Structure formats: C-alpha cells, structure tokens
Amino acid sequence: MTIERSFYIIVVVEAKRTIQSVARAIGSFHRRRMLSYAEMLSLLGVRSKSVVHFWVNKLREGGLLEKDDQGRLRPGRRTFGIPVVGEVVAGIPSHAEEELRDIISLGEYLVARPDVSFLLQVSGDSMIGAGIIEGDLVIVEKDREPKSGDIVIAAVDGEWTMKYFRKQGGNVFLAAANPKYPNIIPKAEVRMGGVVTAVIRKYNH
Numbered sequence: 001m002t003i004e005r006s007f008y009i010i011v012v013v014e015a016k017r018t019i020q021s022v023a024r025a026i027g028s029f030h031r032r033r034m035l036s037y038a039e040m041l042s043l044l045g046v047r048s049k050s051v052v053h054f055w056v057n058k059l060r061e062g063g064l065l066e067k068d069d070q071g072r073l074r075p076g077r078r079t080f081g082i083p084v085v086g087e088v089v090a091g092i093p094s095h096a097e098e099e100l101r102d103i104i105s106l107g108e109y110l111v112a113r114p115d116v117s118f119l120l121q122v123s124g125d126s127m128i129g130a131g132i133i134e135g136d137l138v139i140v141e142k143d144r145e146p147k148s149g150d151i152v153i154a155a156v157d158g159e160w161t162m163k164y165f166r167k168q169g170g171n172v173f174l175a176a177a178n179p180k181y182p183n184i185i186p187k188a189e190v191r192m193g194g195v196v197t198a199v200i201r202k203y204n205h
Contacts, residue, residue, distance in 0.1 A: 037049060037052050037053075037056075040052045040055075040056075056073065110139055110197075110198045110200070111139055111197075111198075112141075112197070113141055116141055116142050116143050116144075117139055117140060117141050117142070117197070118139075118140055118142065118194070119137050119138070119139060119140070119200075120137070120138050120140060120153065120162075121135070121136070121137055122134055122135065122136040122137070122138060122162070125178055126161075126162070126163065126176040126177065126178050126181045127151070127162060127163070127176065127177045127178065128177060128178050129176075129177030129178055129179075130151060130164075130177035131199065132151075132162075132177070132199055133201070135201075136199050136200065136201050137199070137200040137201075138151075138153075138162070138196045138198070138199050138200075139196070139197050139198040139199075139200070140153050140193065140194035140195065140196055140197065141194050141195050141197050142193060142194035143194070144194065144195040144197075146165040146192060146195050147165070148165060148166055148167040148168075149164065149165070149166075150164070150165045150195050150196070151163070151164055151165070151195070151196040152164075152165040152174070152192060152193070152194065152195050152196065153192075153193035153194050153195075153196065154174060154190055154191060154192050154193060155190070155191040155193065156174060156184050156186050156189075156190050157186055157187050157188050157189065157190075160193065161174065161184065162196065163175055163176055163177075163184060164176070164177065165192075165195075166183075171185075172186070172190055173185045173186070174190070
C-alpha cells in the first residue's frame with residue numbers, strides 16, 4: 001500500500017472524530033501527566049502510530065497541542081476552550097441558531113497577562129452598581145496604572161478595599177458603586193494593589 005493510500009485511509013477513518021474531542025481526551029489525561037505516543041494508541045482507540053502522528057500534527061497546527069523546551073508534548077492553551085456558537089439577544093427573544101464561530105479558552109480570554117494577575121473573592125455590597133456582588137471572583141492586574149473610572153484594589157491608610165478610582169485635578173479618592181457608602185478620601189496614603197479587569201460569577205453551584 002502506498003503512503004498516499006495509507007494517509008487517505010487515516011483521514012477517512014478519523015473523519016468522525018473531531019479535533020476538540022481528541023484534544024480534550026489528551027488534556028484530561030494531562031491532568032496526571034503527559035502521555036507518550038504509545039499510550040495515545042490506547043487512549044484514541046487506534047492501532048496505527050500513523051494515526052497518532054496525524055492527530056498530533058493536526059492538534060499542533062490548531063494550537064491545541066504544543067511542545068515544551070525539551071520537545072515533550074503538552075496541551076496548548078486552546079485545549080480546554082469552549083466553542084462560541086453564535087449570539088443571543090438579551091432583550092426580546094429571537095431565534096438563535098447554533099453555529100460554531102470559534103473556540104475560546106476562558107483563561108486566555110479573561111486573563112491577558114497571567115504573570116501579573118491574581119484572583120480575589122468579593123465580600124460586601126459596595127460595588128453592586130457595577131454588577132459585582134458578594135461571592136464573585138475578580139481578576140486583578142497588579143502593575144497596571146489606574147485611570148479615573150477604573151475599579152481598583154487599593155489600601156487606603158492601610159485598609160484594603162475595592163472601589164472606583166477617581167481623580168480630580170491632583171486629588172485622588174475612591175468611590176463605591178452603592179449610594180449608601182460615602183467616598184473614601186485618604187488621610188495619609190493610598191496604595192494601589194491592582195486594577196480589576198474581569199468579573200467571574202458562577203450560577204447553579
């Protein structure tokens with residue numbers, strides 16, 4: 001059998017399998033350790049190493065698999081992505097068709113700079129007007145220069161809080177997104193811990 005014929009058979013046999021399903025299978029295994037080419041035969045339920053090489057190449061092309069500095073395989077950033085299937089109107093109901101638009105990794109989408117970002121869990125109701133409620137998680141970039149109107153994590157006279165950063169002329173103060181809380185004007189100092197870049201809320205725990 002020719003190489004071209006063998007490759008054609010591989011493509012036909014594997015046509016029913018999606019790149020994402022293979023990537024998720026490999027990614028799930030990687031929670032323990034990265035598997036070898038030989039182990040991929042069993043994981044994917046195939047007998048030919050040509051099939052494994054076929055999928056490794058496809059996954060690397062799609063950014064779902066990559067090699068580390070030592071040449072070992074590992075899941076790419078898109079491996080645990082979620083499909084974007086369309087849009088939905090958040091007002092008057094309209095028909096929504098499920099159409100694959102893209103694959104988005106939530107970590108990549110929410111965290112632009114993971115090396116300088118961290119998570120905090122929200123306590124209190126001072127930012128409800130900004131759509132941030134108790135129990136939410138906020139993603140914070142710790143070295144971003146705040147602009148007036150940004151939501152920041154700051155220590156005012158030694159006490160940490162999350163509020164709007166406001167600047168008027170040379171004066172700085174912090175403002176809540178809840179009218180029952182007054183503005184916070186530092187008596188001695190205000191120290192920035194970071195700027196809030198995203199909010200995460202989980203429903204149906």
